[in-house]
Amino acid sequence: AMLEAQGAKPATVARRVASLAAAHGLSGMQERGHAPTSHVMVRAALKGLRRRRGAAQRQAAPLRFGASLDPHTKGFTLTALLGACGGDLQGLRDAALLSLGYDAGLRVSELVAVAVAHIDPHSDGSALLFIPSSKTDQEGQGAWGWLSADTMRRVGAWLVASAITEGPVFRRVGVDRRRLRAAIPPMAYEAIPGHTRHWQEKLRGKKAEPARTVYTVGTASLSRQGVNGIYRRVALSAFDQGLVEMPIAKVEEEVRALSSHSLRVGLTQDLFAAGEDGVGIAQALRWSSPSTALRYGRKLAARSNVAARVLSKIRG
Structure with missing residues (x-):
C-alpha cells in the first residue's frame, strides 16, 4: 500500500516482492517451505494493483529493420540508420555496431562485451557469435547468435580500418x-x-x-551510455539526411525514446510480424520466457495470429 501511494508501478512492486522472497529464503524465514511473500493476501494485493494501475510496462522504442521486411514499419529503422552512417572511422564503427546488435538481438551488456575471438566466420560470409554470458545465463554456459553476411562485411570493414585484431570489437573513437x-x-x-x-x-x-x-581508437569497450549516444546521434543524422519520414515536432521525442535495448526489441517485433512463435523467439534471443518476448510483440503478433491468417484470405 505504501509503495502504491508513492506512485510505484506494478512491475516495481513485483520486483520488490521477489527480492523479499529471495531474502526470506536465504535467511531461513520460510514457513513450511513457503516465503511470506507467497501468501494469498500478497498475491491478491499485487493482482489488485495491476488491475487498478495497469500492468503494461514502458518499453524501449523499437529499431526495426525497415519496410523491406515489413511494410507496416514506421519511424526510425535499422535501414535508415545504416544509411546515415558515413564512410569514416566513426561511421564504420557505428554501422558495424548497429548491424551486429540487430542480427543477434543483443542486450547492451552482451553487445559491449563482443570480442574479436567471439566471432566464428563461415564460408558463406555469415558467422556465429559466441555470447559468453547474459542476463538469463547465470551459470555462464554461453550461447550462440547468428550474424548475416552483410553484418560481417560491416564488421570486417571496421576491424580493418581500426586495425583491431584482438580484444573488444566496439570501442570509443576520438575525433579531433x-x-x-x-x-x-x-x-x-x-x-x-x-x-x-x-x-x-x-x-x-x-x-x-x-x-x-584525426581519429583515435580506444582500447576499452564502449559503455552503455556510449551505445545510447551512438543510436541517438545516428538517428538524428538519418532524419537530417531525409532517410526518415516523421513530423519534425516528434523527432526529439522519438530520438529520446531510443535506447540500448531498441535493437533487441526491434528484432523481436520483426520476428513476430514475420509469423514466428514466442517459443522460438525466446530461444533465439535468450528471453527469460515466451511471455517476456510476447510483451514486446503483443500488438504485432495479432497480425499473424490464427484469426488474421484465416480472415485475411476472405475479407482482405
Whole structure:
C-alpha cells in the first residue's frame, strides 16, 4: 500500500516482492517451505494493483529493420540508420555496431562485451557469435547468435580500418577536427612592432594548414551510455539526411525514446510480424520466457495470429 501511494508501478512492486522472497529464503524465514511473500493476501494485493494501475510496462522504442521486411514499419529503422552512417572511422564503427546488435538481438551488456575471438566466420560470409554470458545465463554456459553476411562485411570493414585484431570489437573513437588555417604572409622587419613577443614567426610567416580530422581508437569497450549516444546521434543524422519520414515536432521525442535495448526489441517485433512463435523467439534471443518476448510483440503478433491468417484470405 505504501509503495502504491508513492506512485510505484506494478512491475516495481513485483520486483520488490521477489527480492523479499529471495531474502526470506536465504535467511531461513520460510514457513513450511513457503516465503511470506507467497501468501494469498500478497498475491491478491499485487493482482489488485495491476488491475487498478495497469500492468503494461514502458518499453524501449523499437529499431526495426525497415519496410523491406515489413511494410507496416514506421519511424526510425535499422535501414535508415545504416544509411546515415558515413564512410569514416566513426561511421564504420557505428554501422558495424548497429548491424551486429540487430542480427543477434543483443542486450547492451552482451553487445559491449563482443570480442574479436567471439566471432566464428563461415564460408558463406555469415558467422556465429559466441555470447559468453547474459542476463538469463547465470551459470555462464554461453550461447550462440547468428550474424548475416552483410553484418560481417560491416564488421570486417571496421576491424580493418581500426586495425583491431584482438580484444573488444566496439570501442570509443576520438575525433579531433581541425579547421582550415589560411596562410599568413611574412612581415617586413621594420613593420613588426618592437614589443612583439613572437616576432620571428611574423618575420617568417606561416604556411596554410588544410582542414583535417584525426581519429583515435580506444582500447576499452564502449559503455552503455556510449551505445545510447551512438543510436541517438545516428538517428538524428538519418532524419537530417531525409532517410526518415516523421513530423519534425516528434523527432526529439522519438530520438529520446531510443535506447540500448531498441535493437533487441526491434528484432523481436520483426520476428513476430514475420509469423514466428514466442517459443522460438525466446530461444533465439535468450528471453527469460515466451511471455517476456510476447510483451514486446503483443500488438504485432495479432497480425499473424490464427484469426488474421484465416480472415485475411476472405475479407482482405
